[in-house]
Amino acid sequence: MVIGVPKEIKNNENRVALTPAGVTELRKHGHTVYVQVNAGVSSGFEDAEYIAAGAQMLPTIEEVYGIAEMIMKVKEPIAQEYDLIKENQLLFTYFHFASSEELTRAMLAKGAVCLAYETVERPDRSLPLLVPMSEVAGRMAVQEGAKYLEKPLKGRGILLGGVPGVKPGNVLILGGGIVGTQAAKMAAGLGAHVTIMDVSLARLRYLSDIMPPNVQTMMSNEYNIREMIKVSDLIIGAVLIPGAKAPHLITRDMLKLMRAGTVLVDVAVDQGGCIETCHPTTHEDPTFIIDDVVHYCVANMPGAVPYTSTVALTNATLPYALQLANKGWQQACRDNMDLRLGLNVVEGKVLYQGVAEAFGLPLTDVNSVLTREAELA
Numbered sequence: 026m027v028i029g030v031p032k033e034i035k036n037n038e039n040r041v042a043l044t045p046a047g048v049t050e051l052r053k054h055g056h057t058v059y060v061q062v063n064a065g066v067s068s069g070f071e072d073a074e075y076i077a078a079g080a081q082m083l084p085t086i087e088e089v090y091g092i093a094e095m096i097m098k099v100k101e102p103i104a105q106e107y108d109l110i111k112e113n114q115l116l117f118t119y120f121h122f123a124s125s126e127e128l129t130r131a132m133l134a135k136g137a138v139c140l141a142y143e144t145v146e147r148p149d150r151s152l153p154l155l156v157p158m159s160e161v162a163g164r165m166a167v168q169e170g171a172k173y174l175e176k177p178l179k180g181r182g183i184l185l186g187g188v189p190g191v192k193p194g195n196v197l198i199l200g201g202g203i204v205g206t207q208a209a210k211m212a213a214g215l216g217a218h219v220t221i222m223d224v225s226l227a228r229l230r231y232l233s234d235i236m237p238p239n240v241q242t243m244m245s246n247e248y249n250i251r252e253m254i255k256v257s258d259l260i261i262g263a264v265l266i267p268g269a270k271a272p273h274l275i276t277r278d279m280l281k282l283m284r285a286g287t288v289l290v291d292v293a294v295d296q297g298g299c300i301e302t303c304h305p306t307t308h309e310d311p312t313f314i315i316d317d318v319v320h321y322c323v324a325n326m327p328g329a330v331p332y333t334s335t336v337a338l339t340n341a342t343l344p345y346a347l348q349l350a351n352k353g354w355q356q357a358c359r360d361n362m363d364l365r366l367g368l369n370v371v372e373g374k375v376l377y378q379g380v381a382e383a384f385g386l387p388l389t390d391v392n393s394v395l396t397r398e399a400e401l402a
C-alpha cells in the first residue's frame with residue numbers, strides 16, 4: 026500500500042503520525058511510505074532519519090495527499106485540507122466527529138474512508154488509541170502541579186516531596202482511571218502523600234493493592250471531598266463518565282475551603298471539567314487564579330511533550346496501521362472488531378451511532394458495507 030504522512034497544520038500541533046521506526050516496519054512489509062518534508066521535526070525526528078528508514082520525502086502536503094492510498098495523521102483534517110482528500114482514500118487519525126458537524130459533512134461529501142483513532146475499541150471496552158494520551162496527561166499533571174506550587178508561580182511554596190525534617194505535600198486525585206493512576210504513581214514517586222478518590226469500590230480495591238504505601242484510597246463523595254480539599258496542596262481532576270459531561274465535584278463555594286496557593290489541575294477539562302471554576306486554557310497561558318487558588322486547565326496537555334506523545338501514540342497505532350496496509354481496510358475491519366468500531370464515515374455514509382445521533386444523519390450498518398465491499402472485490 027502507498028502510505029502518506031502529512032505535516033500537521035492545526036495550530037500548535039507538534040506531533041506526527043509515524044516515527045522513523047514505524048516507517049521501517051511498514052517498509053519491511055513491502056509498503057511505500059511518503060512523508061512530507063519537516064513532518065517530524067517538531068517531535069524531534071529529522072527528515073534524514075525518515076530517509077534512512079526508507080521513506081520518500083515530498084515537499085508539499087498536496088503531493089502527500091495526491092499519492093497516498095492511506096493517510097496517517099494525528100488531528101482531524103482542517104478546512105484547508107478538505108479539498109486535498111480523494112474519494113475512497115483511507116484516513117487513519119483522530120476525528121472526534123461528534124464535536125464537528127462541518128467536519129462530518131465535509132468527509133461525507135468527499136467519500137473518504139474515515140477510521141477514527143478515538144473509537145477503535147478493545148473487547149474489554151478500553152480505547153487503545155486514547156489510553157496513551159491519558160497516560161501522558163496523568164503523568165504531566167503532577168509535573169505541572171509541582172511547578173505551579175512554587176511561590177513565583179503563585180503556588181503555596183511547597184516542595185511536593187518535602188525534605189528530611191519537613192513533611193511532604195498532599196495530593197488529592199479525583200478519579201482513579203488511567204489519568205488518575207499515572208498521576209498517583211508520579212506523585213508517590215516524588216514522595217508526596219497521595220489520596221485517590223473514585224466511585225468504583227472495585228477500582229479502589231485494585232489501586233489499594235498495587236499502589237505504594239504513601240498512596241491511600243477513599244470513596245468519592247461530597248463529604249470526603251470537602252474534608253480533603255482543606256488539607257490538599259495539589260488537586261488533580263481525572264474523572265470520566267463515558268459519553269457524558271464531567272460532573273462538577275468541586276464547586277465554586279468550595280474554593281473558600283482551600284488554602285491560598287492550592288493548585289488545581291483539571292485534566293478532565295476536555296469533557297467540561299470536574300471543577301466548576303475551570304475553563305479551557307492553552308500552553309501559552311495555562312493558568313488563572315480565582316480566590317487565590319491556581320487553576321491549570323490545558324485541554325491538550327500532551328501537546329507540550331510532542332516527542333513522548335508521538336512515540337506513545339505511534340506505539341499504539343502502528344499495529345493497526347500495519348493490518349490496514351497489509352489487508353486493505355475492508356479485510357482488516359472484517360478480521361478485527363477493534364478496527365471495525367473505528368469506522369465512522371465511509372464513502373458518504375455514517376457508520377458510527379454517536380455521529381449519526383449527534384447530527385440526525387442516517388446510520389448505515391457497518392456489516393452491510395463490509396459485505397458489499399467483499400462482493401465487489
Ligand SMILES: NC(=O)c1ccc[n+]([C@@H]2O[C@H](COP(=O)([O-])OP(=O)(O)OC[C@H]3O[C@@H](n4cnc5c(N)ncnc54)[C@H](O)[C@@H]3O)[C@@H](O)[C@H]2O)c1
Nearest residue numbers: 159162200202203204223224245264265293296324325326
Ligand atoms: N487535558 C488533556 O490533555 C487530557 C488528555 C487525556 C485525557 N484527558 C481527560 O482525562 C479524563 C480522564 O481520562 P481517563 O482516561 O483517566 O478515564 P478513565 O475512564 O480511565 O477514568 C475515569 C475514572 O473516573 C471515575 N469516576 C467517575 N465518576 C467519578 C466521581 N464522581 N468521582 C470520582 N471518580 C469518578 C471512574 O470510575 C474512572 O475510574 C477524561 O475526561 C479525558 O478526556 C484529558
